[in-house]
Amino acid sequence: MEQNQLITINNLVKNFPIGKGKFTALNGINLTFKTGEFAGLVGPSGSGKTTLLNIIGSLDIPSEGYANVLGMNIGKLNIKNAAILRRLHLGFIFQTYNLLPVYSVYENVEFPLLLINMSASQRKKAVMDALDWVGLTDKIKSRPAQLSGGECQRVAVARAMVKKPKIVLADEPTANLDAANSHNILKMMMKLNEELKTTFIFATHDEKVIQYLKRKIKLEDGKIVKDEIIKTNKEL
Amino acid sequence: MLALKLAYRNLVGAGLRTWLNVFVLSFTYILIIWQFGMIDGWNYQAQVDMKNWEVGNGQYWHQNFDPYDFFSYEESHAQIPELLKKATSEGKATPILISQGTIYPDGRLQSMILRGISPEQKVIAIPSAELNVKSEEIPVIIGQRMANSCKLNQGDITTIRWRDANGTFDAKEVKIVKIFHCNVPSVDAGQMYLSLENHQKMMQIPGQATMFIIDKNSNINSNISGWEYKSHEFLMKEMTEMIKMKKVGGSVLYFILLLLAMLAIFDTQVLSIFRRQKEIGTYIAMGMTRKQVVGLFTVEGAMHAILAVIIGAIYGFPFLLWQMKIGISMPAGTDNLGIPIAEKIFPVYGLGLIISTVMLVLIITTIVSYMPAHKISKMNPTDAIKGKIQ
Numbered sequence: 001m002e003q004n005q006l007i008t009i010n011n012l013v014k015n016f017p018i019g020k021g022k023f024t025a026l027n028g029i030n031l032t033f034k035t036g037e038f039a040g041l042v043g044p045s046g047s048g049k050t051t052l053l054n055i056i057g058s059l060d061i062p063s064e065g066y067a068n069v070l071g072m073n074i075g076k077l078n079i080k081n082a083a084i085l086r087r088l089h090l091g092f093i094f095q096t097y098n099l100l101p102v103y104s105v106y107e108n109v110e111f112p113l114l115l116i117n118m119s120a121s122q123r124k125k126a127v128m129d130a131l132d133w134v135g136l137t138d139k140i141k142s143r144p145a146q147l148s149g150g151e152c153q154r155v156a157v158a159r160a161m162v163k164k165p166k167i168v169l170a171d172e173p174t175a176n177l178d179a180a181n182s183h184n185i186l187k188m189m190m191k192l193n194e195e196l197k198t199t200f201i202f203a204t205h206d207e208k209v210i211q212y213l214k215r216k217i218k219l220e221d222g223k224i225v226k227d228e229i230i231k232t233n234k235e236l
Numbered sequence: 237m238l239a240l241k242l243a244y245r246n247l248v249g250a251g252l253r254t255w256l257n258v259f260v261l262s263f264t265y266i267l268i269i270w271q272f273g274m275i276d277g278w279n280y281q282a283q284v285d286m287k288n289w290e291v292g293n294g295q296y297w298h299q300n301f302d303p304y305d306f307f308s309y310e311e312s313h314a315q316i317p318e319l320l321k322k323a324t325s326e327g328k329a330t331p332i333l334i335s336q337g338t339i340y341p342d343g344r345l346q347s348m349i350l351r352g353i354s355p356e357q358k359v360i361a362i363p364s365a366e367l368n369v370k371s372e373e374i375p376v377i378i379g380q381r382m383a384n385s386c387k388l389n390q391g392d393i394t395t396i397r398w399r400d401a402n403g404t405f406d407a408k409e410v411k412i413v414k415i416f417h418c419n420v421p422s423v424d425a426g427q428m429y430l431s432l433e434n435h436q437k438m439m440q441i442p443g444q445a446t447m448f449i450i451d452k453n454s455n456i457n458s459n460i461s462g463w464e465y466k467s468h469e470f471l472m473k474e475m476t477e478m479i480k481m482k483k484v485g486g487s488v489l490y491f492i493l494l495l496l497a498m499l500a501i502f503d504t505q506v507l508s509i510f511r512r513q514k515e516i517g518t519y520i521a522m523g524m525t526r527k528q529v530v531g532l533f534t535v536e537g538a539m540h541a542i543l544a545v546i547i548g549a550i551y552g553f554p555f556l557l558w559q560m561k562i563g564i565s566m567p568a569g570t571d572n573l574g575i576p577i578a579e580k581i582f583p584v585y586g587l588g589l590i591i592s593t594v595m596l597v598l599i600i601t602t603i604v605s606y607m608p609a610h611k612i613s614k615m616n617p618t619d620a621i622k623g624k625i626q
Contacts, residue, residue, distance in 0.1 A: 054618045059521060080525055087523020094621060098518040102249020114238055115523050159522075 007033040012065035025051040027222040040202040043219035049203035058082040091160030095172035097152040099144040106140040130162040150181030182208045243535040262548035264497040273583030279479045285419045291471040292449040296463045313444040328454035330357035331445035337398040341386040352435025359451045366414035367431045373411040379424025505608040517620030526613045537605020541598040
C-alpha cells in the first residue's frame with residue numbers, strides 16, 4: 001500500500017439476505033482512496049453508495065473481498081477494534097444530522113473527544129476551534145431543536161471534524177438542506193479538506209454536492225461504472 | 237466514569253421523564269423505610285415495654301412452673317433460696333407467687349390469675365406500691381383490660397375465691413385500689429395483683445414464691461437448685477417471632493411497591509431503546525462499543541435510583557423525622573390483639589434499614605435497566621443510525 005493510501009478495496013461483495021435468497025448490494029468493487037481526497041460515491045438510490053460507506057466506516061462488513069482502512073482489514077476487525085477505528089480516525093456526517101437531542105451544541109461537539117479521553121482543557125479548545133470553523137461559537141448553549149437544519153448540519157460537521165480524523169464519511173449531507181445552506185456547508189468542508197488534509201468521502205446523488213467533488217465514483221446496481229478525477233480550472 | 241458522565245447528561249437532558257421516574261422511585265424508598273421503621277419502632281417499644289413490665293433481665297422459674305398449664309401452678313412454689321433472698325433485699329430481683337383464682341364481679345364468675353408481688357419492689361413497672369394501703373378488704377390492683385372485662389372500677393369491692401396449698405377453697409372480699417394502664421396484654425388481661433405477703437397467707441405457704449424477676453440493670457444467672465433460669469431472649473421469643481411474621485407480611489406491600497417502581501423504570505428503558513435507536517446508532521458510529529452503550533443505558537437506569545435517593549432525602553427525611561417525633565396513633569382495639577402495642581408507635585429508622593433499602597432498590601433498578609438495554613447488543617448499527625425499528 002502506498003504511503004498516502006488510506007483505503008484499499010479489492011473485489012468487495014456485499015450481500016443481504018432476503019427471505020431464502022439474497023440481494024447483492026455491492027458486486028466486485030475495487031477502489032483506493034488517498035490522503036486529502038474530496039471524493040463522492042454517486043448514483044441513484046439503491047446503487048450501493050451507503051452500503052459501501054458503511055463498510056468503509058466499519059459499521060458493516062463485506063460478504064466477500066477485502067476492505068482495508070488505515071491498515072485494518074474491516075472484514076477481520078472485531079467489534080472492539082472497529083469501534084476504536086471509528087473513535088480515533090473516522091468522522092461521520094449523516095443526512096438527518098443525528099445530533100444527540102438532549103445535549104447542547106457544545107456537548108454534541110465535545111462528545112467524540114470524551115470517548116478518546118482528552119483532557120478538559122484540550123477538549124474545550126478543540127470544541128471551540130471546531131465551532132469556530134463552522135461559525136457557531138454563539139450557539140454553544142443551544143439545543144439541536146433550537147437550530148435550523150443548516151445549523152444542525154454545521155454542528156454535525158464540527159462534531160465529525162473536532163478530533164481531526166483522517167477520514168470523514170458523509171452520507172447525503174445536504175439532502176435536508178436548501179441550496180444556500182448546502183453550498184455553505186460544502187464550501188466549509190472543502191476548506192477543512194484543504195487546510196487539514198482530511199479525506200472526505202460522500203455518498204450522494206445531489207448535484208449541488210457533485211459539483212464540488214474532486215473525484216466522482218459512479219455506482220449503478222452495486223458496481224462501479226465510472227471513476228473520474230475532476231480537475232479544477234487551476235489544474236487544467 | 238464516562239458512562240456516569242454521559243448518563244447524568246442524558247438524564248438531566250431528558251427532563252420531566254427523568255423526574256417522574258425519580259419521584260416514583262424516591263416515593264418507594266420513603267414508603268419502604270417508613271413501613272419498616274414502623275415495624276422496627278413497634279418491635280423496639282414492645283421489647284422495652286415487656287422488659288419494663290414483665291420480663292426484666294430474665295426470670296427464675298420454679299422447676300414445675302409452666303405458664304401454659306394452670307394445673308402446674310399448684311405444684312410450682314417453694315421457699316425463696318438464699319441467693320434470691322439476698323438479691324431481693326438488694327433490689328436486684330423480686331419474687332412473684334402465682335395461683336389460680338376466681339372473681340365474682342356483680343355475681344358473675346370469671347377465672348383469673350392471682351399474682352402476689354412485693355409492694356416495695358421497683359424491678360418491674362407494676363405500681364405495686366399502691367398495695368400499701370390499710371383496708372378491711374384485701375387491696376388489689378388490676379390493669380385496664382382486666383377492669384374492662386370484669387367491668388370493675390377503682391374503689392370497687394368484689395369477691396374472689398381460691399384454693400390454698402392444702403386444697404381447701406376459701407373466699408374473701410378484695411378492693412380495687414388502682415387500675416393501671418399497660419401496653420403488655422399478658423401483664424394485664426386476666427391478672428390480679430395483691431401483696432406477696434397477703435397472697436402467701438391466703439395460700440398458707442409463707443416465704444414461698446413461684447418465680448423471680450431479675451432487675452433490668454442486674455445480671456443474675458447462676459444455677460440454683462430447683463429453679464430454672466429463663467433469659468429475657470427466651471421470654472420474648474414469641475413476641476419477637478410474631479413481629480418477624482408481621483415484617484414478612486409487610487414485605488408483600490414492600491414488593492408490590494418495588495414492582496410498581498421497577499415497572500416504571502423497565503417501561504422507560506424499553507421505550508428508550510425504541511425511541512433512541514438513532515441515538516444508539518450515532519453512539520456506535522462515533523466509536524462506542526455496543527458494550528459501552530449497554531453500560532450507558534444501564535447506568536442511566538441505575539442513576540434514577542441514585543437521584544431518587546437525593547430527591548427522597550430532600551422531602552422524605554423531614555417527613556420521616558417528623559413521624560419519628562410525633563409517632564402514629566394506633567386505632568382503638570389494637571391492644572386486644574394479644575401482643576404489646578403502644579397507643580402510639582414511634583418509628584425507628586436504623587442505618588442498616590436505610591442502607592439495605594437503598595442498596596436493594598439500586599441493585600434491582602440496575603438489573604431491570606440492564607434487561608432491555610441488553611437488546612442494544614443485538615441491534616444492527618446501520619439500521620439504528622437511520623432510526624429503523626428493529
